Amino acid sequence: MHWIDWAVLSLFLLYTIWDGTRRGKDAENIEGFLLAGRSMPWWAAGLSIMATQASAITFIGTTGIAYVEDMRFVQVYLAIPFAMILICLFLVPFFSKMKAFTAYEVLEERFGLKTRLTTSGLFLISRGLALGAVIAAPSYVLALLLNLPLTATILIIGLIATIYTMYGGVAGVITTDIKQMAVMMFGLVFCFFIVMANLPEDVGFGDALYLAGSLDKLTALDLNFDLSEKYNVWSGVFAALFLMLSYFGTDQTQVQRYLTTSDTKEAKKSLLLSAYAKVPMQFFILLLGVMLYVFFIFNDAPISFRATDPVAQTEEQMDREQIIEQQYLEARENRQRLAVEAAKNRDMISQQAFLEADADLNTARQKELALQAEIRQADVNDTNYIFPYFILKYIPIGLVGLIVAGIFAAAMSSIDSELNALTTVSIVDWYKRLRPDDPGELHFLKSSRSVTVLWGVIATGSALVLGETRSIIELINQIGSYFYGSILGVFILLLWVKKANGNGALIGLLSGMASVFTFDRLFYNAATHDYSFFFPWSQTPEGYSKAIEFLWLNPLGAFVVVIVGIGVSLIWPRKH
Structure with missing residues (x-):
């Protein structure tokens, strides 16, 4: 990059640290540090919800998917409006009434401490695993953009996010998320206009759409029902509904955003912002990826967007x-x-x-x-390198630094929220709940900051040893799908199954997790029409592919938890 771009990027990172840490002085107790005193406006919480989900995934992974495949990935988000309405109707009033700090503490009164700790523990495991990927994946691309060692980019992202999250708490996280969302969206819109401006004079937007349509790049809906197909209308509306219900309704990373608002009405409005805006935003980003494909029809592109240095030839x-x-x-x-x-x-x-x-x-x-x-x-x-190559090659000096800053912003807007959520669950559901004495608010405030640093170090360290993935965004959804459906099943028992008890909820949760990991290893041979289970320690024979794609693991896990939970509760009643 040019020195001007370096200056723009450096100023942005310094501003992010200052902006994120300056709110920390207002936190006098853990409610102030972890929930901003429940005083955040709905629009700020709503933008933080969107920024948390977006990450560098939106910048790099989604455009790459549209370039390599088509726009069918948008189907994953079709369920968001329905999920948000259901969460607003049932979960938000429940959390508000309980004045909860975490999504999981509400489980203890009905299902007991073991269920609360098991569910929150699964959150810590799933988010801990995903956080390393959220740091590592964009770091590989940023290392290429900045011509820096991979270790350096991982440390920059991990340490900066940890510093302002530790000092600023959730108020600092939401404050920076708003600015980071703005920078990210500016970068995407500007890149779209650059793409359009650099098409040949006799090729207009309509011509670009015609060419993309001829290549089936504009395919956004697939009506075929197939459990082995990742993206179709059925997986997007039904299977992904369970994913989104769990992600926005039971994942502390998202729940904590709207717990920072003052009342139920404000919390609902923060969620509905995503319900209205997320699908159009995702559609636009996928369209950008498609237009990049058309752009490189008329502009030079390498045979591989990823620069490779073969070790031997x-x-x-x-x-x-x-x-x-x-x-x-x-x-x-x-x-x-x-x-x-x-x-x-x-x-x-x-x-x-x-x-x-x-x-x-x-x-x-x-x-x-x-x-x-x-x-x-x-x-x-090279899926994750397509958009960065375009940035380096075709974006003007000065704006490269701003758009790279947008990628950093997108990465940190997810990392800071996850660090804050991991800290909240660690302190409230585990440390404070299991500690026999009460050392006071100041102790727990200091402990929260220390635990934030601990999680930041763990996440950054895991990113250093994590390998690349074909698509950043698919990896995150896959990790979540192993856990989300089963956790959602416990909340279904809590809200709608009056006879469910702690024994049923706990055994149902463990059964749901076991079913997800088992059926994730079910493979199908199209030639012989055989179904077989192949586990990680055994090699999958040639000709076999997964029989159930990851989105369908979410309803599977929820269904097993509810059925087993009801059965065990009837057989093994327990009073609390």
Whole structure:
């Protein structure tokens, strides 16, 4: 990057530290530190909810998915409006009435301490695992953008987020989230206009949409019902409903945002902000990824967006490299010419020729990625490097620094919220609840800051040892899907099954987790129509693919928890 971009980025990071830490002086007790004295306005809490979910995932992973695949990922978010309405109707009034600090302390009165600790413990495990990925994944890309060692970018993200979260508490987190959300959205909108401005003069927005549609890149809805398909309307509306209900209704990372508001009405409005805004925002970001694909039809792009330095190459591999590179260059030139003709003529013959040229180019790309994977003896995927390459290559000096700052902002807006939530659960559900004496508010306030540092160190350390993933956003949803459905099942028992007791809730929760991990290992062979379980310690035979994709694990876990919870409660009654 240019020194001007470095200056812009440095100023933004310094401002973030100052802005996040200055609210810390207002925290005189743990309610002030962890819940901002329940005084945050609804719009601030709502923007923090959106910023927490967005992360660098939105910047890098979503655009990459749309570029490589299509826009069907938007279906995951179709359930958000329905989830928010249900949460506003049932969970928000319940939390407000209980004056809860965490989502899990409300479980103790009905189901006992063991259920509360088990559920909150699962949250600590799931969020602890996800937090390392949230730091690590964008750090790999930022290391490329900044030409810095990976360790340096991980430490920058992890330490800055830990510092202002430790001093500023949740008020500092929400304050910085608002600014970070603004920077992130500015960067995305500006990039969209740069993409449009750099298309050829005779290729307008309508032509770009025509070309994208010809390639099926604009496909947003898939009506086919298939449990083995990641994204379709059924998984988006039904399976993802359980994911979103659990994420926004029982995950402390999100629940804590609206617990900071003054009353039930304010909390509901903060959630409804996401209900109205999230799907259009996600659609726009996916459209940006699609438009990037059209942009690179007419502008130079490397055969692989990820710069690779092979550790070894044989003469045979070098020959293959040259052949693939030549095939790619010829296909790129041919595709560009045919794209202009297809946009101009809009007939079946021109369209088919363009599609064949595009297929030839992507065949060359896949050959190159496979060759690099062979050389490196590791998976080589450039999905998360597409958008950063565009930023470095095509964004003007000065604005590069601001957009990179947006990626940092997106990463830190999730990390700070998760650190704060992990601290809250650790202190309220575990340390304060299990401590036999009461040393006073000042002690718990100091302990909260210390635990924030501890979680920051754990998350940063785990990020240093974590590998890359094909798509950042899918990894986070996959981790969550192992836990969310089962945790939601416990809250379903709490709210709607009067006969459920602590024994049923606890055994149901453990049974739900066991069912999720078991059925996640169910594989299907399309050729032989066989179903088989293959666990991590055994190698999955060729020809088998997962029979149930991760979104469906959420309703599965919730269903098992409720059924087992009801059965055990009837067989093994228990009074509290």
